[in-house]
Amino acid sequence: xxxxxxxxxxxxxxxxxxxxxxxxxxxxxxxxxxxxxxxxxxxxxxxxxxxxxxxxxxxxxxxxxxxxxxxxxxxxxxxxxxxxxxxxxxxxxxxxxxxxxxxxxxxxxxxxxxxxxxxxxxxxxxxxxxxxxxxxxxxxxxxxxxxxxxxxxxxxxxxxxxxxxxxxxxxxxxxxxxxxxxxxxxxxxxxxxxxxxxxxxxxxxxxxx
DNA sequence: ATCCCGAGGG
DNA sequence: CCCTCTGGAT
Numbered sequence: 037x038x039x040x041x042x043x044x045x046x047x048x049x050x051x052x053x054x055x056x057x058x059x060x061x062x063x064x065x066x067x068x069x070x071x072x073x074x075x076x077x078x079x080x081x082x083x084x085x086x087x088x089x090x091x092x093x094x095x096x097x098x099x100x101x102x103x104x105x106x107x108x109x110x111x112x113x114x115x116x117x118x119x120x121x122x123x124x125x126x127x128x129x130x131x132x133x134x135x136x137x138x139x140x141x142x143x144x145x146x147x148x149x150x151x152x153x154x155x156x157x158x159x160x161x162x163x164x165x166x167x168x169x170x171x172x173x174x175x176x177x178x179x180x181x182x183x184x185x186x187x188x189x190x191x192x193x194x195x196x197x198x199x200x201x202x203x204x205x206x207x208x209x210x211x212x213x214x215x216x217x218x219x220x221x222x223x224x225x226x227x228x229x230x231x232x233x234x235x236x237x238x239x240x241x242x243x244x245x
Numbered sequence: 246a247t248c249c250c251g252a253g254g255g
Numbered sequence: 256c257c258c259t260c261t262g263g264a265t
Contacts, residue, residue, distance in 0.1 A: 060250075076251035082263070083250090116261035117251085124252075154252050175250035192256090193251085217250060226248060227265080 039186030040239040042203045048235045049215035056214040058164050060084065065140040065165040066132075067091050070100070072157045073124050078115045086115055097138045100129035124152020144170045155194065163210035172200045173213035177220030184224065184242040 049056070060075060061084045062068040070090070074083045090111055094100050100108070109122045128150045132138050140161065141147055147158035156175055163169035172178070174193040178200075182188045188199035204212050223230045229244075237243040 058250080072250075073252090075249085077249055077261075078251095079249050079264080081249095114262065116249090116263080117259095118261065120252080120260055152252065156251060160250075173250070176248080177250065213250080220250095 039241060040236060042187060043205075044239055045185060045187075045236060046204075046208055046212065046215065049219055050211075052235050053215055053218040056211060056218045058160070058214065061087060061091075062165075063091070065161060066097060068165045069128070069140055069153070069157070069161050070094075070125055072160045073128070073152050074112055074115045074121055076117060076121070078117075083115055086112055097129040097132040100125050101133060121152070127151030128153060140165070142166050142168065155197065159197075159213075163213070167210070169209040172197050172204060172209055174200070175213070175217065176226075177217040178213050180226060181216045181220050181224050184229075184240060185236065186241045 058068075059080045060068065060071040062071050067087070071083055071087050074086060094103070103126065105122055105126065108125065109118050112118050112121055112125075115121065131150050132140065136146070141150075142162070144155070144158050144162065147153050147161060148155060155171060156173055159169065159171045159173040163173065174182075174197045179191075179193060179196055182196055182200060187203060188196045190196045190199060200212070219236075220226075223234050231237050231240075231244045234240065234243065237245050
């Protein structure tokens, strides 16, 4: 079967998940930036469990920069990759202090220049914290569902993003990832996709029903 | 054994 | 392109 029409995918998922948004807990752009760094290869439920206490203690870039590395490592340990993530957070925080007056920058170019921040994290911050998406968030769910739906045949996240930018309307850029992530977690799961319960099963080239 | 809102280095 | 980094759930 050919690729699912992206406008149908979006409209049906909007009906299914009205008000879909990030399920990471955050108050400030810095919170979201840290939470997104912590979310690598980790469920958002686990990230939220860690950030609940973390964000109460670390309110500014200076707080992260001043932390004892071993202490921060222990505080974020349950999210996995804790040494790399602690290094990323502290390097990112120092770069904010040195180059951006302690504030989170608002452009893709500046965000991806921060240690530990790639396009995925930058797209999350731009789309969700600032409401000015420059691209499309491609995480493990967006990657999997975009391939199953035939919206791309690529495996590399940057190539997937290029394909998606061509077909996803600009006004839906930010919500698109949240729709696919919501659906990916509840129905179009990695191990056992629940095709009989999927609202896209009639237009999905990978549907088993 | 596989997967979870990845990034950096080789 | 590949590999590594890490822990916890399923």
